[in-house]
Amino acid sequence: MDAMHQGPSADHWLGTDALGRDVLARVLVAARLSVLLALAATALGTIGGVLLGCLPFLLGRRLGRIAIGAIDLAVSFPGLLVAIFLAVIVGVGPTGAVIALGVAMVPNCARLTYTMTAAVAASNYVTAARALGVGRVAVIRRHIVPNIAEPLLITTASTTGSMLLAFAGLSYLGFGVQAPSYDWGRLLNEGLAEIYVNPAAALGPGVAVVLAGIVFSLVGEWGARAAGIRDDGPRSRRRRTAAAPPPEREPAASGAALVIDDLTVAFGEHTAVRGLSLSVGDGEVVGIVGESGSGKSVTAMAVADLLPPAATVQARDLAVDGRTLRDLGPRARRDWLAERLGVVFQNPLTALNPTMRIGDQVVEGIRDRDGTRRAPDATVALLERVRMPAPAVRARQRPHELSGGMRQRAVIAIGIATDPKVVIADEPTTALDVRLQKHVLTMLEEVRAAAGATLLLISHDLAVVSTIATRVVVMYGGRVMEDLPVGTLHDPAHPYTAALLRAVPDLHTDVGRDLVTIEGRPPASADALPGCPFAPRCDRAEHRCHTEAPPLLDHNDGHRLACWNPVRELATRACHEAMTPTGGRAE
Numbered sequence: 001m002d003a004m005h006q007g008p009s010a011d012h013w014l015g016t017d018a019l020g021r022d023v024l025a026r027v028l029v030a031a032r033l034s035v036l037l038a039l040a041a042t043a044l045g046t047i048g049g050v051l052l053g054c055l056p057f058l059l060g061r062r063l064g065r066i067a068i069g070a071i072d073l074a075v076s077f078p079g080l081l082v083a084i085f086l087a088v089i090v091g092v093g094p095t096g097a098v099i100a101l102g103v104a105m106v107p108n109c110a111r112l113t114y115t116m117t118a119a120v121a122a123s124n125y126v127t128a129a130r131a132l133g134v135g136r137v138a139v140i141r142r143h144i145v146p147n148i149a150e151p152l153l154i155t156t157a158s159t160t161g162s163m164l165l166a167f168a169g170l171s172y173l174g175f176g177v178q179a180p181s182y183d184w185g186r187l188l189n190e191g192l193a194e195i196y197v198n199p200a201a202a203l204g205p206g207v208a209v210v211l212a213g214i215v216f217s218l219v220g221e222w223g224a225r226a227a228g229i230r231d232d233g234p235r236s237r238r239r240r241t242a243a244a245p246p247p248e249r250e251p252a253a254s255g256a257a258l259v260i261d262d263l264t265v266a267f268g269e270h271t272a273v274r275g276l277s278l279s280v281g282d283g284e285v286v287g288i289v290g291e292s293g294s295g296k297s298v299t300a301m302a303v304a305d306l307l308p309p310a311a312t313v314q315a316r317d318l319a320v321d322g323r324t325l326r327d328l329g330p331r332a333r334r335d336w337l338a339e340r341l342g343v344v345f346q347n348p349l350t351a352l353n354p355t356m357r358i359g360d361q362v363v364e365g366i367r368d369r370d371g372t373r374r375a376p377d378a379t380v381a382l383l384e385r386v387r388m389p390a391p392a393v394r395a396r397q398r399p400h401e402l403s404g405g406m407r408q409r410a411v412i413a414i415g416i417a418t419d420p421k422v423v424i425a426d427e428p429t430t431a432l433d434v435r436l437q438k439h440v441l442t443m444l445e446e447v448r449a450a451a452g453a454t455l456l457l458i459s460h461d462l463a464v465v466s467t468i469a470t471r472v473v474v475m476y477g478g479r480v481m482e483d484l485p486v487g488t489l490h491d492p493a494h495p496y497t498a499a500l501l502r503a504v505p506d507l508h509t510d511v512g513r514d515l516v517t518i519e520g521r522p523p524a525s526a527d528a529l530p531g532c533p534f535a536p537r538c539d540r541a542e543h544r545c546h547t548e549a550p551p552l553l554d555h556n557d558g559h560r561l562a563c564w565n566p567v568r569e570l571a572t573r574a575c576h577e578a579m580t581p582t583g584g585r586a587e
């Protein structure tokens with residue numbers, strides 16, 4: 001009897017309970033059940049939440065929105081109330097409490113997963129993987145999960161701390177662990193009944209819950225780093241097998257490698273590209289130049305079918321390697337583009353997945369088609385093609401271990417990995433210094449020439465484009481202003497091309513004087529002006545230029561021009577009559 005209801009002493013640090021049992025010993029024994037149940041509920045909630053959170057990405061645009069709406073609705077219900085409600089329905093006891101708390105955690109975890117998934121899904125390396133034809137499930141497994149795993153694990157670990165508290169709450173209220181078993185919640189309940197006799201009996205389990213919560217947060221943080229989430233691990237290494245032969249290619253239909261006919265792309269009210277037409281022959285290297293916002297990337301992404309859902313794309317024809325894309329269903333179009341079209345993205349830092357080894361990223365597109373992982377020598381061979389120094393070493397490294405030039409080479413290797421017929425390189429040298437720019441451009445041209453591919457090189461820099469292109473397409477305000485052979489670039493017909501040329505510094509440029517710029521700003525939208533989009537900035541503009549958009553007309557020397565008042569007369573004007581209803585060009 002003497003042992004009952006004792007306060008803290010040297011023998012019993014937290015005193016004793018109504019049956020004379022040592023409270024500290026009971027708190028320590030309760031740790032096992034409390035932690036196990038909290039971990040079980042957290043695991044259930046996390047698995048459910050991750051699956052639900054990835055669902056909008058898997059389902060695509062429309063169904064995905066419904067899934068997001070459902071998640072948002074579920075998040076708005078108070079978690080503990082849902083848990084109590086479920087605990088009553090599922091049945092009072094530890095199993096019921098685990099299910100109730102786990103299910104109550106699902107919506108929050110799903111919302112977090114969805115938010116992180118959406119951020120990673122918008123990154124260039126996911127776009128690049130999609131361009132290579134990698135399926136949504138594979139994208140989630142290889143790109144999204146490794147990138148969200150660390151924050152998710154840390155959040156989950158902290159959630160386990162909250163889960164301990166929630167479990168203690170349920171048990172305290174009588175919905176959780178039942179006698180004779182006990183956890184911290186039940187001990188808290190018993191301790192609170194005797195708080196005036198022995199406060200330590202209530203304090204003990206309370207402190208245990210708080211301490212365990214802190215420990216879980218710290219363990220989560222440490223675990224995320226130590227477990228090597230950034231390592232793609234032995235599982236993937238085990239799956240490495242010999243390279244399978246690439247599948248037979250369907251023979252391409254005859255015709256140009258790339259056809260864009262009357263392409264218009266709009267983002268709501270904003271028209272980014274208006275009526276653009278361009279045909280690129282087999283093995284041709286065409287540069288697309290223009291100021292920022294002129295619609296170069298949007299044009300390329302429209303061809304690659306990689307524009308965001310907000311974009312409205314209309315075209316009379318969009319064809320790659322002789323196949324009209326409109327004639328193909330979504331799956332067939334994706335496969336066709338994945339095999340025939342390679343995209344080299346602008347910024348290597350965002351175009352490469354920071355969590356994946358370079359070698360794995362380079363062969364990702366091929367591997368998906370093979371259904372197997374490529375042999376390391378195939379990866380190394382691909383990296384050798386882009387003149388990557390020490391390719392075998394680089395293949396095992398991750399993007400942050402490479403220099404800017406090496407990263408750019410890796411991005412180019414990804415673009416050419418499937419031996420595509422057409423390669424679109426969007427500003428492939430912007431992030432590099434001038435010396436490296438030249439190296440990379442030369443390499444790109446050598447690789448292209450060896451493969452006999454067609455190259456569409458996008459840049460805002462005329463000097464870059466003229467290094468390797470045979471033809472230059474000058475874009476402005478979402479339209480083609482001039483399309484001319486590189487040989488005649490020094491003597492353009494369009495005032496805008498002439499202005500761009502004047503803005504390119506050369507060895508004779510006076511370093512003491514300001515660089516030449518083009519006064520004014522590009523139009524906000526390709527539909528902003530009724531006439532020529534360049535007219536407000538053009539010193540040769542006349543009345544008609546402001547009121548009537550000049551058509552893009554073909555000339556005999558492969559020159560196309562959209563201008564009412566060009567800098568120079570073009571030698572042969574095949575469509576001269578079409579230029580003015582009166583039969584003469586307005587001067």
Ligand SMILES: Nc1ncnc2c1ncn2[C@@H]1O[C@H](COP(=O)(O)OP(=O)(O)OP(=O)(O)O)[C@@H](O)[C@H]1O
Pocket residue numbers: 267270272290291292293294295296297298299308310460524
């Ligand atoms: N996702 C988008 N939503 C809305 N507008 C967009 C989107 N992407 C591009 N645009 C708009 O389309 C126009 C053309 O953009 P685009 O990226 O093609 O220009 P660009 O010529 O490639 O320029 P830069 O060299 O800066 O990339 C711009 O006005 C841009 O704001």
